[in-house]
Amino acid sequence: PKSPTRLVPLPFLPPATTLRTPDAPTTTTDCSSQACVTLSCCIYSPPLPGSSSTSLSEFIHHSVNRMDQQQESIVNTGCAVQALVTQVSELTQQIQQLTIPAAPPAPSVPRASTEPSYRPEPRLPVPENYSGEPNYCRTFITKCSMHFSLQPRTFETEESKVAFVLTLLSGRAALWGTAVWENRDPCCASFHSLSEEMKRVFDRATAGKEAARELTELKQGNLSVADYSIRFRTLAAACKWNEEAQWDMFLHGLADRVHKEIYLLELPTSLNGLIDLALRVDARIERLGAHACPTRLPSTLESGSSSRENTVGPVFDHEPMQVGRARLTREERERRRSRGLCLYCGGSGHFLLSCPVKEPAR
Incomplete structure (x- = not known):
């Protein structure tokens, strides 16, 4: 009886390979289209010396060894890939840990904000002493306030501000300042309290x-x-x-x-x-x-000049604009004056000195 048929994968066979087994027909398999070869054989018996089955067994054994090696290589490659994935994950975590603390270059921001405070403060003249003049109280307090604003490091505490103000008092104001300082009056607690108390005591400037x-x-x-x-x-x-x-x-x-x-x-x-x-x-x-001078009227009008009044000021005592014209009545003069009209021609938009109708003086 014939032995059962068994499929053996032979990936390394050439495109056309003829396999022979004892007492079995020859089977030719094209491995370019199939990945296996059909072998018809009986239960294996020890190969005879010099037979072709010896080469087939060696070839199969060699192929199985190659497949085992490939399987082992695949397993090793998978382990290596897994190791690389683990290393990449660890490196990613380390990078994240390095970047998170590096993000707070916030310390550099305070440095930028604190640097201007170390710039030299402007040198200012000391405010003038205040002796208690009522109209100068607010001015003195304002000068002291601006002094403190421009020199914040020099006057960091309220006590230094109060002491500075009290040293600038003189006369009756100094007597008052000495009393409140020695008695530790509540107004000496801050510059604002002291300035309000000084306004209440000394300030009499017009307001409201x-x-x-x-x-x-x-x-x-x-x-x-x-x-x-x-x-x-x-x-x-x-x-x-x-x-x-x-x-x-x-x-x-x-x-x-x-x-x-x-x-x-x-x-x-x-x-x-x-x-x-x-x-x-x-x-x-x-x-x-400053440049105008009185104009003398002709002799024909000198007799009536004494009854005439000034027009725009003491410079023109004789009304030079009336030369050659009828004399204005008092009512007409007052009317033109009240309406802002020229006293010479009665027009608007100009006054006597720049009247375009009046002839220039000779």
Whole structure:
């Protein structure tokens, strides 16, 4: 009887291999299309010497050994790959541990913020001594406050600030400061407390309603517009009026000589513009007053010159604009004056000194 058929994988056979077994038909297998060869054989018996089965057995044995080697190589390769995966995982964890603590270069940020504090502080003149003048109290406290702001390292504590202020007191203010320091008064706890107590004791500067009252009574008088505007701005800052009210009060307080000229011009809507215009008009009046001289009337009009009044100021005592024209009545003169019209031609937009109709003096 024939032995059962068995499949033996032969991956290393050449494309066409003829295998022979004893008492079995020859079977040819194309290994290019199949991965195995069909062997028909009986139960193996010891090969006969010199038979071809010896070569087949050796070949099969060699192939099995090669497969075992390949299997072992695959296992070793898998172990190596697993080892590499483990190493990569460990390296990844180490890199993460290195990058997380490295992220806090936060210490460099505080360095940048603390470096400016070590820059040299500006050298400032010491504020003038304060002897208790009521109108100078707030100014003295403000100067000390700015001194502390510009030299924060020098005056780090409240005690140093209080001591610095008390050393600048003189006269009756020094007597008061010595008393509160020796008695450890609560006002010596901080600069803010000391400044508030000094304002309560010494400050009598105009503020609030008192400043508003003085502002309503303020007039330019014989002052220049520059001096008048400085005093006006000082009181206006203390009473906290709105700009419209300040604009009206400033215009109302101007002297008549400025009023007559400024009303002939277009008035600005802002307080700063109004003050600038008043300054220019006042400077023009001063220049004209310095260079102008009285003009003598012809002899035909000298007899009636004594009854005439001044038109724009003491410079023109004889009304030179009336030469060759009918004399203005008092009512007409007052009407033109109240409406801001030229006293010579009655037109608007200019005044007597720049009247285009008037002939230049010879």
